[in-house]
Amino acid sequence: MAPESPQTARIATHQRLHDVDALRGFALLGIFVVNITFMASAYPGNLVDDPSFSSPVDHIARFLVAVLFSMKFYLLFSFLFGYSFVLQMEASRRAGKAFVPRMLRRILGLFLLGVGHIVVLYGGDVLTTYAVVGLILVAMHRVRDVVALRAAGAIYAFVLLSLIMSALFIDRSAFMPEEAQRLIIAAEQTQLLLGGPADVVAHHLSGLDLLVVQAASLQGPTALAMFLLGMVAARRGLFTALSERPRLLRQAQVVGFPVGLGGGIVYALLGADSNTVAVAVSVATAPFLTAAYVSTLVQLMHRAAWIREAFAPVGRMALSNYLAQSVVGVLLFTGVGLGLAGRVSPPLLILTACIVFAGSVVASRWWLRRHRYGPAEHLLRWFTNWSRPSSPRATRPLTR
Secondary structure (H helix, E strand, O other): OOOOOHHHHHHHHHHHHHHHHHHHHHHHHHHHHHHHHHHOOOOHHHOOOOOOOOOHHHHHHHHHHHHHOOOHHHHHHHHHHHHHHHHHHHHHHHHOOOHHHHHHHHHHHHHHHHHHHHHHHOOOOOHHHHHHHHHHHHHOOOOOHHHHHHHHHHHHHHHHHHHHHHHHHOOHHHOOOOHHHHHHHHHHHHHHHOOOHHHHHHHHHHOHHHHHHHHHHHHHHHHHHHHHHHHHHHHOOOOOOHHHOHHHHHHHHHHHHHHHHHHHHHHHHOOHHHOHHHHHHHHHHHHHHHHHHHHHHHHHHHHOHHHHHHHHHHHHOHHHHHHHHHHHHHHHHOOOOOOOOOOOOHHHHHHHHHHHHHHHHHHHHHHHOOOOOOHHHHHHHHHHHOOOOOOOOOOOOOOO
C-alpha cells in the first residue's frame, strides 16, 4: 500500500477533529433540550410537573425528554471533555510549554466563568463541576490506560451502588417536602424568575446548595469517569478510523439502542429524577444509548458531510454556545427579558430549543469565518496562556 501523503494525512486529521467538534455540538443540542425545561420554570427543579401543562401532549413531551435526552448528552459532553484534554496536552507539547501550569490556569478560568454563569445566567451550571473534577484529571493525566479504565469503572460502579443503597435504605420523603408543598415552592420560585435582575440572581443562588449536592454525589463522579474514558479514547485514537470499523459501530447500535431506550423508558415511567431507583436505572443504561447515538452520528457524518458541517462549528465554539444558551434562557423566560417563565408548554420548549440551536449553527459558522475562536474560547485561551492569542482571524476550514 502506498504511503499516506502529508496532505492526505492533514485532511484526515482535520476530519477527525471535526468529527469530535460535531459530536460536541450534538451534545450541546441534547443538553439544551434538558436545560431549557429548568430555565423556563421552577417546577422541574422541585421534581414536580407544572399543573398548568397536564395534557397528554405535555406528558408525552416530558416522557420523550426523559427517555431520549436526560443524562445521555451530559455523559457525551463529559467524555469529549476528557478527549479534548489529551488534545490540550498535545498542543502544549507542540508549543514547548509545560502542560500542568497551563491546564491549571485553564481550569481556574473555567471555574470563574462558571461562577459568573451561576450568578447571572443559570443556576444549573456544569462549568464549576468540570473545573473541580478537572483538577483530579490533571493529577491523573500520567496514569496508564488500564489504571484510568479501572478507576472509571470503579467510580461509575460506586455511584450506581450508592444510588441502589440509597433507594433501599434511605427514605427520601424525610428530606423532601410533600408534593403539595413542592408545588407551592415551585410556583413561588417561578414567580421570582419573573422579577428584576436581583430576583433572578436570588433565584439562581437559592439552588446553590442543591447544585453542590448533585455535583458531589452524581454529576461530579460520573463526569470524572467519563473524563477518564475520554482521555483513554483520545490516547488510542478512537476517532482515527472509527468510520472504517462498521462492525464496532453496528454493535454499539445493536446493544446500545435496546438497552439505552429500555432503561430510559423505565426511568421515565418510574418518575425520572423524583425516584432514586429511576435515577439508578438511568445511570446504568444511559451510557449505552450515548454510545448508540455516537455510532449513528459518526456513520451519518461520513455518508452526508453536511451533517458534520452543521454540527462542527457549534462544537468548536462549545463554551460560547453553552453560555449563549443560558443568555437566551434569561432573555426568553425571566423578567429581564420577555418574562415567559411558566407560560411555555413542554412541546414548545423542545421546539424552542431546536430553533435556538439552529440559530447557533448559523451564528457559529458566520463567526468562525471571521475569527479563529469563539468569544468565550478566546477569553479562556487568553487566560490560559496569560497572553493574547495570536492570529485571531485565522480559521480551520471544514473538510468536505
